[in-house]
Amino acid sequence: MSKFFAEKLSGLKPYVPGEQPKDEVYIKLNTNENPYFPSKYSTDAITPEELEKLKLYSDPESINLKNAIANYYGVSAQNVIVGNGSDEILAFIFAAYGAHGVVFPDITYGFYKVFAQLFGIKYQTVPLDGQFKINVDGYKKADKTVIIANPNAQTGEYLTLSQIESLLINNPKNVVAVDEAYIDFGGESAVKLTEKYGNLIIVQTFSKSRSLAGARVGFAVAQKSLIDDLNKVKNSFNPYNVNRISAILAEKAINDVDYFNQNCKKIIKTRTRLIAELQSMGFYVIPSKANFIMAKTEKIGGEKFYKELKERGILVRYFSDERIKDFIRITVGTDGQTDELLKQIKQIIGE
Numbered sequence: 001m002s003k004f005f006a007e008k009l010s011g012l013k014p015y016v017p018g019e020q021p022k023d024e025v026y027i028k029l030n031t032n033e034n035p036y037f038p039s040k041y042s043t044d045a046i047t048p049e050e051l052e053k054l055k056l057y058s059d060p061e062s063i064n065l066k067n068a069i070a071n072y073y074g075v076s077a078q079n080v081i082v083g084n085g086s087d088e089i090l091a092f093i094f095a096a097y098g099a100h101g102v103v104f105p106d107i108t109y110g111f112y113k114v115f116a117q118l119f120g121i122k123y124q125t126v127p128l129d130g131q132f133k134i135n136v137d138g139y140k141k142a143d144k145t146v147i148i149a150n151p152n153a154q155t156g157e158y159l160t161l162s163q164i165e166s167l168l169i170n171n172p173k174n175v176v177a178v179d180e181a182y183i184d185f186g187g188e189s190a191v192k193l194t195e196k197y198g199n200l201i202i203v204q205t206f207s208k209s210r211s212l213a214g215a216r217v218g219f220a221v222a223q224k225s226l227i228d229d230l231n232k233v234k235n236s237f238n239p240y241n242v243n244r245i246s247a248i249l250a251e252k253a254i255n256d257v258d259y260f261n262q263n264c265k266k267i268i269k270t271r272t273r274l275i276a277e278l279q280s281m282g283f284y285v286i287p288s289k290a291n292f293i294m295a296k297t298e299k300i301g302g303e304k305f306y307k308e309l310k311e312r313g314i315l316v317r318y319f320s321d322e323r324i325k326d327f328i329r330i331t332v333g334t335d336g337q338t339d340e341l342l343k344q345i346k347q348i349i350g351e
């Protein structure tokens with residue numbers, strides 16, 4: 001740290017992304033990317049003509065992309081904001097609604113704490129219950145902005161629409177942001193509740209279910225007054241936040257509904273098989289509606305297990321948080337990757 005660095009940021013603990021190795025020697029099951037290629041609609045649309053247009057700024061409104069998202073969800077473009085990854089959208093939410101504090105689960109997406117620190121926002125956490133489920137009643141009278149990942153990050157546990165609705169009813173004076181990064185893998189989006197609830201913001205990403213992690217595109221859907229707030233923050237930070245190429249990639253991806261549905265189905269099917277096989281080897285697996293699972297065995301702790309798998313060419317993640325340190329988090333890959341993973345796990349635990 002230099003002597004010039006802001007004093008109030010000196011204690012900042014940045015988000016630690018999963019490893020992104022430069023070589024492709026690993027089977028990469030550590031950062032919840034999609035194992036399938038992006039849509040052909042997307043890649044075919046990046047023509048030499050579009051590349052030449054890179055000399056011009058991107059559309060600060062990203063209107064074509066917003067229209068495509070609005071069309072997919074049956075809302076209007078004024079109910080949508082797009083961002084440079086959903087991480088950027090989440091940052092806008094913290095900046096816009098964090099002044100009176102935020103509240104989120106003790107085990108969840110690690111970035112929420114980081115944003116709170118960066119923006120000098122007080123945060124409170126509500127413990128997940130013994131089954132790693134979100135304790136919906138713990139957010140009554142929160143008197144703070146509520147941030148929930150659904151399905152929850154690091155567990156995959158899912159809240160039903162009626163549970164989301166009770167969060168909204170219990171918090172009429174607070175914004176409730178629902179981060180649906182993993183919603184397409186078997187959950188039901190709460191986008192339709194935005195029409196009824198003026199305090200709800202749904203955040204989604206193209207990084208997981210639409211195979212565009214490297215393009216960095218996320219979005220939020222909410223009533224116009226909330227989107228106007230977020231645009232105010234966006235336009236005070238980075239008006240051209242989504243680049244030309246990524247906007248095209250994402251617009252085409254959301255239009256390719258068949259390919260998207262097919263990939264989500266494949267991942268759900270592979271997840272079901274992976275969970276069953278691990279359970280038959282004696283693993284405890286947290287029920288997951290995400291494209292990852294959390295699994296543990298008494299035979300080996302999370303960190304050791306991660307290292308053993310890495311030596312065998314497979315990257316997974318483990319977390320040092322006390323409550324989940326015995327688990328490894330495994331991204332659901334292709335069937336072929338899953339076969340190799342299961343083979344290596346059997347060798348490690350000596351089955």
Ligand SMILES: *Cc1c(COP(=O)(O)O)cnc(C)c1O
Nearest residue numbers: 085086087109153181205207218
């Ligand atoms: C992956 C993830 C994000 C970030 O997505 P980007 O759009 O790639 O920035 C946000 N929230 C959760 C819960 C995630 O798992």
